[in-house]
Each structure stands twice: as C-alpha cells, then as structure tokens.
Amino acid sequence: MDAVTQVPTPVNEPVHSYAPGSPERARLEGKLKELGENPIDLPMTIGGVQRMGGGEPFDVVQPHHHAKRLGTARHATQTDAQDAIDAALAAAPAWRAMSFDDRAAIILRAADLLAGPWRETIAAATMLGQSKTV
Known part of the structure; x- marks a missing residue:
C-alpha cells in the first residue's frame, strides 16, 4: 500500500421490507417482469469489450423453472480464456500503479451503484438466476 489512508466507516444500509404496496416492492416487481419476459444475450467482457464466447450457445434458465429462458450465452473457448489472461496481464501494471485511494474509489463507486440505481x-437478477428471495 502506498500510504495510510482514511477509508469511510462501513454502515449498514436501510432494510427494505418489500411490503405489499411499498414503492420498493413495485420497483422490484417491475424489474422481475422486465428481466423475466425479455431474454437477453449474456456476453463475456474481456479487456473492457463485451463479446459472445466462441463456443457453442446454451440457454440460461431459471433454476426453479427450467422452461423459462433468461438469456443465451456461449461457452468460452481456449482462445477466449487466453484473451482474458492477456487482457488481465496487460491491465495489471496500471492497476498496481494506481493509488490505494483511486482503487478504493472504484470499488466504492460500484458499491454505491449496487445500493442505489x-x-x-x-x-x-439474483432472484431469477439463483432462485433467491429478498
């Protein structure tokens, strides 16, 4: 680590009850309907570029409802794996050179996006893809 730095103190997020009639439940039900009714292509991201794998396609289905397709992905090939390794190795020096604060800012921004919009x-996606509940 480059220096001693001040990381924000973690705090628990407010608990959402998802009670019938609540705004958070309505938003979640809308997103469940959207994701459940509109199958998508599920690409891999290599070197910041999204692409479908080079292998055979396969359906991604709900574990609790196998007839319900969420999307389509493709198996990765050896070339896909090598491209991912090469991209990771190419990105490593820049990530390593980045200050702790800058790396932390990226992770904290991701956390803010997941907790917010x-x-x-x-x-x-978790409920449909892994059969979880809220």
Missing part, C-alpha cells in the same frame, strides 16, 4: 436490477 442498480439495486432492483441486481436483486431481480
């Missing part, structure tokens, strides 16, 4: 999307 992407909350219902990640909750709905």
Whole structure:
C-alpha cells in the first residue's frame, strides 16, 4: 500500500421490507417482469469489450423453472480464456500503479451503484438466476 489512508466507516444500509404496496416492492416487481419476459444475450467482457464466447450457445434458465429462458450465452473457448489472461496481464501494471485511494474509489463507486440505481436490477437478477428471495 502506498500510504495510510482514511477509508469511510462501513454502515449498514436501510432494510427494505418489500411490503405489499411499498414503492420498493413495485420497483422490484417491475424489474422481475422486465428481466423475466425479455431474454437477453449474456456476453463475456474481456479487456473492457463485451463479446459472445466462441463456443457453442446454451440457454440460461431459471433454476426453479427450467422452461423459462433468461438469456443465451456461449461457452468460452481456449482462445477466449487466453484473451482474458492477456487482457488481465496487460491491465495489471496500471492497476498496481494506481493509488490505494483511486482503487478504493472504484470499488466504492460500484458499491454505491449496487445500493442505489442498480439495486432492483441486481436483486431481480439474483432472484431469477439463483432462485433467491429478498
């Protein structure tokens, strides 16, 4: 680590009850409907570029409802794996050279997005993709 730095003190987020009629429940139900009714292509991201794998396609289905397709992905090939390794190795020096504060800012920004505007999307995707409840 470059220096001693001040990381924000972690605090628990407010608990959402998702009670019938609540705004958070309505938002979640809307996102569940959207994701459940609109199958998507599920690409891999390599070197910051999204692309479908080079292998055979396969359906991604709800574990609790196998007839319900969430999307389509493709198996990764050896070339896909090598491209990912090469991209990670190429990115490593810049990430290593970045200050702790700058790296922490990236992680904290991701946490803010997941706790804020992407909350219902990640909750709905988890519920559909892993058969979880809120």
